[in-house]
Amino acid sequence: MKKKIVILPGDGIGTEICEQAVKVLQKTGDLLGYTFDLEHEIAGGACIDKHGIPLQDSTLEKCKHADAVLLGAVGGPKWEGLDFSVRPERALLKLRSELQLYANLRPAIIYSELADASTLKREVLEGADILVIRELTGGIYFGKPRGVKIEDGKRVGFNTLIYNEDEIRRIARTAFEAAMKRRKKVCSVDKANVLESTELWRTVVTEEHKNYPEIELSHMYIDNAVMQVIRNPRQFDTVVTTNMFGDILSDACAMITGSIGMLPSASVGGKNGMYEPVHGSAPDIAGQNIANPLATILSVGMMFKYSFGDNNAYEMIERAVKIAISTHRTKDIMDTGKIETGILSKPRTGRPPSRKSGGSDRDRRGKKPQQSVAPKLSADDKLFLSDLHAKLTAFSSSDETRLELEPYNSYKRKLVHDLAVKFGMESASEGEGDERHNVIIKTEKVTVPNIDYSKKEIWNHGNREYMVRKTIDGVDICLNADGSVTLYSGQPAAKIIHRKKVTTGAFKVINSKIVEFNEPEWA
Ligand SMILES: NC(=O)C1=CN([C@@H]2O[C@H](COP(=O)(O)OP(=O)(O)OC[C@H]3O[C@@H](n4cnc5c(N)ncnc54)[C@H](O)[C@@H]3O)[C@@H](O)[C@H]2O)C=CC1
Ligand SMILES: CC(C)CC(=O)C(=O)O
Structure with a gap:
């Protein structure tokens, strides 16, 4: 399979993360029999610096004729003083609009490996899996009139939040179709109590719902929705909303995933798709070798899924991400016991790398990263x-x-x-x-009171150290040094027949099953 892909790294960390994502793209392609024709182009601030405009027509044409586009991020303080019409961000807006990418899919999934890396509590996050569908080519981002004018001697800034019913209907359809393949729940987010355009949004979404009777539809105001995704993210399945509300809501959803550096996206609806992380160019960390590339790598996964119809490749990349985070982390998702890593072989600037840059050798939750050498795997x-x-x-x-x-x-x-x-x-x-x-x-966790650790005996068996070992009815029972309990059928070639995790306590065994917990009888 031959695919033509335009790579637009953009600005700031965009170049760092794209470099890594392209490696994953190539590797996945090699394994699954793709050949890629990759065209690297500049967009955003980089293009302004070279050509005086954020996006060249030739680049846009290449994107229109490619099978897919991979974009890093655009923008940065260097270009903030420019007129709106020539700012880096215009490149992205033009691409979205010209490629007719009206639907932006932003999956916010918590990988259980990252539940402890988030600033939110594990019990709030576990099991959360939200697909935010953001309308991408309409609403206040594109509505006219817009600008700043002088009225009665005062400067007045204005934008227009406008949607026609066709624009609403097609994004509602995208959401209902996506939800049919998920848990069949759609929450439409608006501000229908204040804004007429989103009152129409609610009406049209409700009308379109009649074609999807199996879907459970609910509506929520944006202010409440942002609170609810932090309070109880598991209540959501598919969320559909306007361009600006989707931008804001998905950044809140990023905290479910542990970091905005974990949130990928696919922009679809036109002839081809564009894939980009949800985050921006992160000028505050650019060039320091600490940016998280996984959102962009997962966006490559989404490219395989949505542009090439290859779910297998998507799952392979997701699996690789899970394996990577089980041992290695960038600073934003660092956790105790993991190896802190950068994504580049060398930092891009002369600035000090990673942990020192924040003036501290601790991560954002005050934990000391583990210093260790990555294992070499073939x-x-x-x-x-x-x-x-x-x-x-x-x-x-x-x-x-x-x-x-x-x-x-x-x-x-x-x-x-x-x-x-x-x-x-x-x-x-x-x-x-x-x-x-x-x-x-699989271990079960059981909490039982009153174990008497002072009476422990230590037994050694191979590389395991047992605290207490006892044989009852031919079953070897071991209370391990880590607090877990193992039952063996007996030696030699013992077979584990039951294993439980206890934090404290003792147990009684009848017919090889733990049935009761009480004071240790053997000590
Ligand atoms: N799609 C795009 O190209 C977008 C571009 N932007 C542009 O990016 C520039 C900076 O905007 P901000 O509001 O600061 O948003 P941002 O998303 O660039 O950064 C927000 C915070 O998240 C952190 N962060 C972002 N991506 C990260 C990653 N991969 N790994 C670790 N930490 C990460 C940053 O260090 C920063 O503290 C602006 O010029 C803005 O216009 C902003 C959003 C989207
Ligand atoms: C146009 C971008 C720079 C901002 C945006 O809409 C985004 O975050 O996707």
């Missing part, structure tokens, strides 16, 4: 891990409690073990010799 290991990641993802959402994997060599068993631990699961080896294989067990 291409084969990465594929093995990607496959394993898919298996563990499927296992974690299944009703099964035990997953037996085929026998691997000890190096791969260690890879399995490490990944299982990242999934919050237990991993152990069973069998002997060539039959030795990993078994992954």
Whole structure:
């Protein structure tokens, strides 16, 4: 498959993040049999500096004839004093309008790996999965008249929030169609209590809803919607809204994902699509090797999904992102126990890199990043891990409690073990010799009072250290040093038959099942 893609890195971190996203594009293409004809062009401030305008007609033409466009971000303080008509941002608005990309899809998904990296609480975030659909070629961004004029000797600034019913109907349809493939819920966000144009918005969305009886439709005012996505994001499935409200609401949704550096987008509706992160050019961190490239990388995933109809490639990229964040983080999503990383081999400027730039060696939540060397994985290991990641993802959402994997060599068993631990699961080896294989067990968390740790005995078994070990009815019961409990069928070649996580307490076993928790009877 041959695809022509125009790359517009733009300004600020745009160039840094696009460089990484193009690597992912190329790699995915190599693995899945694509060949790409990539055309790198300038847009925004970079184009103003070279040609005096934010977007050349020749670049626009190339974009119109490409299969897809990848854009970093445009703008920056350097160009802020310019007239509106020639500011960097005009390049983007012109592209959206000329390519007729009226629907901007912004998925805000919390990867469980990032729940603790967000400034919001894990219990609020977990399971959140919102698709914000922002109208992109109409509303106040494009409405006329607009400008600044003098009236009665005073300067007056004005813009026009205008939508016709066809513009509303087509974006409503996009939302209903998208929701049909999701959880069949659409929330339309407006300010119908104050603005006539959005009163029409509500009316037309409600009319169009009649064609989608299976969808549950609700309406919400924008001010409440911004509060609700922070208060309880799980209540939303698909959200549809105007150009400006969508811009604002999706930045709020970014905090569900942990950082705005995680939020990708697809702009569709025309002949081809444009893919860009939701964030801007981040001049405050540009050139410091700390920008998060994942929103742009996930936008490449969306390009495969929406422009090339290749969901497999999209899932592959998403899986790779999950694997990457399980060990490595950029500063904006840094968390305890992870390795802080930059995206460039060298910082682009002479400025000090990453942590020092903020005047502190702590991340934004005051935690010290772990200094460590990234493990070197071969291409084969990465594929093995990607496959394993898919298996563990499927296992974690299944009703099964035990997953037996085929026998691997000890190096791969260690890879399995490490990944299982990242999934919050237990991993152990069973069998002997060539039959030795990993078994992954889901753990249950149980809190019980009154364990007497002072009476502990320490037993050693292989690389595990047990606090207490007891055999009842032929079942070996181990209270591990980490507070978890493992039941074995007996030695040798013990088989794990049950595993529970306890934070404190003791237990009683009948017929190999933990049935009661009380004071340790054996101590
Ligand atoms: N699509 C586009 O090209 C957009 C361009 N802009 C332009 O970008 C410039 C800066 O605008 P701001 O309002 O500051 O928005 P911004 O999105 O560039 O930055 C907001 C905050 O988020 C952080 N941030 C953004 N992306 C990040 C990433 N990938 N990794 C880590 N942190 C990240 C920034 O450091 C900053 O603190 C302006 O010129 C604006 O017009 C703004 C929004 C969208
Ligand atoms: C035109 C952009 C610079 C601003 C915007 O609408 C966006 O954030 O997508």
